[in-house]
Amino acid sequence: MNVTPVLAADGFAQNLFFYAIAAGMAFSAIRVVTVKNVVHAAMYLVLVLAGVGAQFILLASEFVAATQVLVYIGAVVVLVLFGVMLTRAKLGEDVNLTNDYWWLGAVSAVMVFGVMAYSLLDYYGDEPLDEAGANSQLVGNTEQVSDAIFGQYLVPFEIISVLLLGALVGAIVLARKD
Amino acid sequence: MDDVMLNQFLLLAAILFSTGVYGVLAKKNAILVLMSIELILNAVNINLVAFGAHNGTVAGSVFALFVIAVAAAEVGVGLAIVLLIYRNRRSVDLDDVAQMKG
Numbered sequence: 007m008n009v010t011p012v013l014a015a016d017g018f019a020q021n022l023f024f025y026a027i028a029a030g031m032a033f034s035a036i037r038v039v040t041v042k043n044v045v046h047a048a049m050y051l052v053l054v055l056a057g058v059g060a061q062f063i064l065l066a067s068e069f070v071a072a073t074q075v076l077v078y079i080g081a082v083v084v085l086v087l088f089g090v091m092l093t094r095a096k097l098g099e100d101v102n103l104t105n106d107y108w109w110l111g112a113v114s115a116v117m118v119f120g121v122m123a124y125s126l127l128d129y130y131g132d133e134p135l136d137e138a139g140a141n142s143q144l145v146g147n148t149e150q151v152s153d154a155i156f157g158q159y160l161v162p163f164e165i166i167s168v169l170l171l172g173a174l175v176g177a178i179v180l181a182r183k184d
Numbered sequence: 185m186d187d188v189m190l191n192q193f194l195l196l197a198a199i200l201f202s203t204g205v206y207g208v209l210a211k212k213n214a215i216l217v218l219m220s221i222e223l224i225l226n227a228v229n230i231n232l233v234a235f236g237a238h239n240g241t242v243a244g245s246v247f248a249l250f251v252i253a254v255a256a257a258e259v260g261v262g263l264a265i266v267l268l269i270y271r272n273r274r275s276v277d278l279d280d281v282a283q284m285k286g
Contacts, residue, residue, distance in 0.1 A: 017188050024188070028196045035200050035223055039207035044215060051219050054200070058226045061193065065237045067245045070229075070252075077252050082222065082259050089215050089263040093270040103213045105279055111209030119202035126194045135188045135238055150242045151249070159246050166253045173257035180264035 024064055031057035042103060044090050048083060055079050065135075069148040193234035200227035214266045214276040218259060225255045 034053035041047050055078040062071035155163050200223050207220025229248040236244015270276050 020188050021192075024192060028192070031196065032199050032203075035203040038219060038223065039203055039211065039216070044213060047216060047219060051222065054223065055226065058200075058230060061196070061230055062233055062248075064188075065193070065233045067233050067237070067248070070233055070245050070248050073249055073252055074229075077256055078222070078226075082256060085259055085263055086215060086219060089218075089266060092267055093215065093276045103216055104210050105212040108210035111206045114209055115202040115206035118205055119198055122198040122201070123195060126191055126198065130189075130191045130194065133190045133238075135190045135193070135234065147242055147245065151245050154242050154246050155249070159250075162250060166250055170253060170257050173261050177260040177264040180261070181267050 020064055024061070027057050027060045027064075031061075042101065044094065044103070045087070048086050048090060051086070052079055052083050055083070067147065067151075069151050190234060190238050193230055197227040197230040197234070200224075200230070212278045214269065214278055215263075217278065218262050218266070221262075222255065222259065225251060 031054050034050045034057070037050040038047050038054065041050065055074065059071045059074040059079075062068070062074060204220045204223035204227065207223065208217055211217050211220065229251055232244045232248045232251065234244070236242060236248075266276055269281060273280060
């Protein structure tokens, strides 16, 4: 019997979707940092975050993808839009958002990307994602993720809960008007 | 070409990461800097989940979930601080926040 790993079964379709989504994500990410309107930047950020969620589904991690949509698109972007609303007198106005040393940032970003791309291509080369069908049993892995969180990673999970509570209290204390 | 490579996910994450680095360094609006930090954190999450799939374990997914939770806490506190700066000086321009400059 010859069982084909699920991820490798239709690699062509996966690659097609990967490159389509990745192109959109790269374009949107660059628009986030180049557009002159903060609200438009937040909207492009939604596209990037949705693309990241789609990549999680391509990597067969549907629970992380659902969390990505709920937490990032549902909560973080709304929070950012609240921040934009509360800190800007006029919405929809184009202003100069870039500081005088933006070219230094551009040079640093290009160099960081160059180093990372070179070392990744050098070290991983043509290594397939699915080594020996290792993740064929990972498809539909929500059950395994929950087992890991509430078993092996229980203590970090509880610490994260306390951290979220602390951040909640801290944000309220900082932002409320006395 | 038909095989899904590990590297394509890592290179996509590298693009997102470098874009975020540019945003953090070059933007003077505090909220845009926070958005760029979100880009960086998402790049890291793609890497974690891709390596998890590569190794055939769920550890990558679990770590990505922890990063998402920490990012939510970070953006909450960060926006509270930005609001406080705005309330004190009517501006979120990071070039204006320079009292510590010698």
